[in-house]
């Protein structure tokens with residue numbers, strides 16, 4: 413079958429190479445029959461967002477990455493990485509939005525339908541939503557990236573439940589800094605509790621507190637009112653129950669907080685925003701032992717006491733507990749150390765995980781040594 417797909421890919425390449433690209437590469441819209449390869453970009457009309465291939469993924473970025481975490485706000489194919497530099501994004505005659513590539517089965521984002529007289533286009537909107545819709549009057553929306561959140565919530569996106577489709581709008585972190593595969597943390601809106609929840613492998617890690625009448629979440633740590641210029645919308649009806657937010661600003665709002673914002677759930681469970689804002693949730697504060705700022709306590713083994721926590725230190729261990737394991741994310745590595753009463757520290761690098769026991773030899777003063785996360789004992793009360 414792979415050769416069949418390769419044939420499709422080569423045929424498309426051939427057909428497309430006969431086309432003359434009829435529009436500039438800085439358009440915001442992809443039309444039926446357009447060529448969109450790994451070097452092309454769509455740019456939203458206001459210039460804020462860019463869509464294009466990046467390595468093995470089709471992504472949307474803030475165009476100016478300096479004002480936001482250096483991370484895509486959306487990825488089309490996080491479950492299906494493609495062979496680098498071979499991706500072609502296409503809308504075919506029946507409206508199917510598909511990534512064709514050199515490495516096998518095409519990735520279908522929208523399957524289209526049977527009506528060959530369709531005229532559809534896909535546009536990267538000013539709010540970062542990539543929308544496939546009928547070009548003619550009415551402009552019915554067929555598919556939109558905002559319905560398939562990855563690890564980032566942009567202003568205008570929904571968090572919650574679509575009662576019509578039964579689907580949830582929620583975020584799932586990457587496995588590791590550079591690995592888009594779904595990782596250990598999820599972020600969701602619970603319309604009954606009226607709170608935002610972050611879970612770590614299913615266990616509640618952090619909660620926002622109940623949305624107040626004056627439009628605040630008690631556990632969104634904010635140094636001052638300009639950090640989080642968020643206006644929340646909380647909707648619940650028979651079709652859907654969701655939370656979304658938009659930005660408000662006044663004359664004192666810093667320039668880059670007027671149109672740059674995102675809730676980015678990173679692979680360690682932090683929630684970060686752009687525009688130079690401080691973290692909304694700092695995962696370091698949430699280590700299972702404290703309940704400040706919305707952090708939740710979770711059950712640990714008897715050998716861990718309240719106040720025990722991980723800290724990053726330079727130095728070395730003599731005793732390695734077990735062989736290095738692979739394909740283990742940072743948080744899963746941390747968790748396996750926490751649960752192993754012989755573990756006194758761990759190292760997690762490029763999704764390998766090594767646990768250590770015994771004494772740690774601190775060399776902070778000399779420097780130049782490797783860094784480990786070691787368990788610092790808390791005050792032993794009782």
Ligand SMILES: *[C@@H]1O[C@H](CO)[C@@H](O)[C@H](O)[C@H]1NC(C)=O
Nearest residue numbers: 433447449450451452497498
């Ligand atoms: C993408 O298409 C352009 C023509 O618009 C062409 O010059 C370029 O070589 C193509 N890039 C790839 C990687 O196919």
Ligand SMILES: *[C@@H]1O[C@H](CO)[C@@H](O)[C@H](O)[C@H]1NC(C)=O
Nearest residue numbers: 462463464465466471473477
């Ligand atoms: C998105 O940002 C990443 C990281 O800065 C960069 O490598 C990539 O080329 C960007 N992609 C697009 C489509 O702008």
Ligand SMILES: *[C@@H]1O[C@H](CO)[C@@H](O)[C@H](O)[C@H]1NC(C)=O
Nearest residue numbers: 504505506507508510523524
């Ligand atoms: C468009 O793609 C879909 C799904 O890949 C396929 O079923 C359909 O036949 C294609 N339509 C045309 C006109 O090629």
Ligand SMILES: *[C@@H]1O[C@H](CO)[C@@H](O)[C@H](O)[C@H]1NC(C)=O
Nearest residue numbers: 506523524525526527528529
């Ligand atoms: C598409 O139309 C053909 C011919 O009318 C029909 O046989 C086929 O079942 C239809 N396919 C779908 C997916 O509706």
Ligand SMILES: *[C@@H]1O[C@H](CO)[C@@H](O)[C@H](O)[C@H]1NC(C)=O
Nearest residue numbers: 444530531532546547548549
């Ligand atoms: C599709 O719609 C656009 C915008 O309305 C129009 O410019 C274009 O000619 C249409 N294409 C076809 C094939 O009908």
Ligand SMILES: *[C@@H]1O[C@H](CO)[C@@H](O)[C@H](O)[C@H]1NC(C)=O
Nearest residue numbers: 572573578579580600601602
């Ligand atoms: C959607 O969220 C609700 C409430 O949080 C939960 O009960 C349900 O299992 C979720 N459904 C899916 C498909 O994840």
Ligand SMILES: *[C@@H]1O[C@H](CO)[C@@H](O)[C@H](O)[C@H]1NC(C)=O
Nearest residue numbers: 458459460667668670671672
């Ligand atoms: C973003 O906001 C700044 C400050 O108000 C403004 O100068 C800039 O034009 C805005 N950019 C976009 C794309 O709206």
Ligand SMILES: *[C@@H]1O[C@H](CO)[C@@H](O)[C@H](O)[C@H]1NC(C)=O
Nearest residue numbers: 593736737738739740763764
């Ligand atoms: C890690 O995962 C990848 C992808 O699933 C797999 O190809 C690789 O063999 C795994 N590595 C190890 C050491 O298990």
